[in-house]
Amino acid sequence: MIQLTTAAQLENAINKARTVKPFVRVNRFGSYTVTNKATGATYTVTCEKRGGKRFVHCTCKAGELDKECYHVASAASVHIQLAAEAASFAN
Numbered sequence: 001m002i003q004l005t006t007a008a009q010l011e012n013a014i015n016k017a018r019t020v021k022p023f024v025r026v027n028r029f030g031s032y033t034v035t036n037k038a039t040g041a042t043y044t045v046t047c048e049k050r051g052g053k054r055f056v057h058c059t060c061k062a063g064e065l066d067k068e069c070y071h072v073a074s075a076a077s078v079h080i081q082l083a084a085e086a087a088s089f090a091n
């Protein structure tokens with residue numbers, strides 16, 4: 001699990017995601033399947049909030065070492081969008 005604290009934390013991963021352009025599938029709110037279309041590699045990213053802190057996890061090698069990977073960056077952007085939409089419906 002990686003705790004997300006700053007936006008800059010994911011900067012390198014976001015840049016990589018822009019290059020790779022992986023496909024993100026929503027399993028449910030907080031669980032995403034990220035596929036690298038070039039290699040076919042598929043990983044599961046989970047995003048959760050615990051005690052007001054945001055945590056992310058990815059099943060890839062970097063993720064298992066608690067490093068920010070581009071799968072997390074891709075899934076987090078979808079997650080933030082879904083969370084914003086959910087919040088707008090709640091109002």
Ligand SMILES: [Zn+2]
Nearest residue numbers: 058060069071
């Ligand atoms: Zn990953």
